[in-house]
Amino acid sequence: MAGIKVSVFHGEAFNVKADALILKYSQTSYGLEKIVEREFIRLGGSITEKLPKNVGESFITDSKNITQTKIVLFVGIEPMEDFGYKEIREYGQRAIAALAKTDQPITSILMTIQGPRLGLDEHEAFSCQIAGIVDSIAANNFPPSLTEIIFAERSAPTASVLQDLIRELFPSGEIPSPNAAVPKQLEKSTTETLKSVGINSENKKVIFVAMPFASAFDDCFHYGIQGAVNSFGYLCERADLNSFTGDVMEFVKERIANSDFVIADLTTANPNVYLEVGYAWGLNKKTVLLIKDANELEFDTRGQRCLTYTTIKDLETKLKNELSSLKL
Numbered sequence: 129m130a131g132i133k134v135s136v137f138h139g140e141a142f143n144v145k146a147d148a149l150i151l152k153y154s155q156t157s158y159g160l161e162k163i164v165e166r167e168f169i170r171l172g173g174s175i176t177e178k179l180p181k182n183v184g185e186s187f188i189t190d191s192k193n194i195t196q197t198k199i200v201l202f203v204g205i206e207p208m209e210d211f212g213y214k215e216i217r218e219y220g221q222r223a224i225a226a227l228a229k230t231d232q233p234i235t236s237i238l239m240t241i242q243g244p245r246l247g248l249d250e251h252e253a254f255s256c257q258i259a260g261i262v263d264s265i266a267a268n269n270f271p272p273s274l275t276e277i278i279f280a281e282r283s284a285p286t287a288s289v290l291q292d293l294i295r296e297l298f299p300s301g302e303i304p305s306p307n308a309a310v311p312k313q314l315e316k317s318t319t320e321t322l323k324s325v326g327i328n329s330e331n332k333k334v335i336f337v338a339m340p341f342a343s344a345f346d347d348c349f350h351y352g353i354q355g356a357v358n359s360f361g362y363l364c365e366r367a368d369l370n371s372f373t374g375d376v377m378e379f380v381k382e383r384i385a386n387s388d389f390v391i392a393d394l395t396t397a398n399p400n401v402y403l404e405v406g407y408a409w410g411l412n413k414k415t416v417l418l419i420k421d422a423n424e425l426e427f428d429t430r431g432q433r434c435l436t437y438t439t440i441k442d443l444e445t446k447l448k449n450e451l452s453s454l455k456l
Contacts, residue, residue, distance in 0.1 A: 216253055
């Protein structure tokens with residue numbers, strides 16, 4: 129075996145066939161984890177009491193055909209508010225290592241992508257997850273029969289961007305395996321990236337993005353804003369209010385308070401975005417305001433400098449110019 133194939137699948141995890149599905153568990157379940165837990169209850173075989181109580185603990189069970197995988201592995205993690213870049217790397221390492229202990233033959237693994245729905249930078253968070261997996265593989269602490277790792281992602285833009293990231297990290301589409309007859313070496317750039325993510329992530333400058341969460345804005349964020357921000361070495365974070373569970377405003381306020389500055393797209397005059405801008409101003413945070421049509425500006429923003437854009441490329445170009453002029 130020359131390497132372990134790695135890819136991102138756009139779609140629901142329930143539609144992917146694999147030997148094992150890996151899920152996180154943080155004292156309570158969210159998203160896919162919650163659906164799987166509820167299905168076990170519906171079938172009369174509740175697993176709630178068996179789920180991991182502490183960080184790093186794990187629980188493996190037969191899937192009972194709830195998913196298209198043979199088994200499901202739950203890995204205990206920190207409370208969601210403490211699940212950052214470093215913790216995502218540790219989660220990736222522990223998850224693969226836990227499967228190495230099972231006596232079942234595991235050739236394919238299905239995982240979900242961690243970070244974006246917690247407001248973290250997509251590139252950095254996914255790189256951390258990959259780095260943790262590579263840590264386990266490099267230590268020969270993975271299922272010996274493993275040949276493929278698949279990441280399922282519902283968002284088409286996120287899936288596309290992260291598949292591109294995999295190509296950058298692993299041009300062959302494979303993670304080198306130490307079990308290969310002639311082990312391949314990672315590219316120098318990949319080695320440097322995987323060595324630092326999750327370790328030095330907290331030292332990077334953070335830009336918080338306030339914008340509506342609607343499909344019409346997906347390309348603006350992924351290809352207009354995120355690309356420009358990442359090109360300067362900054363982390364690009366935002367809060368998906370549609371999927372976040374808990375005290376949303378406290379979560380957003382914390383993200384804004386911990387950011388180095390804020391980018392806000394005021395297109396469509398979304399009230400949540402205006403609220404986030406107001407809070408940023410209250411903290412004297414530098415802000416970069418964006419809008420497609422200046423006539424949509426509301427309240428005190430009418431007197432503020434605002435970058436108007438027409439296309440995504442126009443947005444990326446103007447934002448890069450703006451960021452280069454800011455002193456961070």
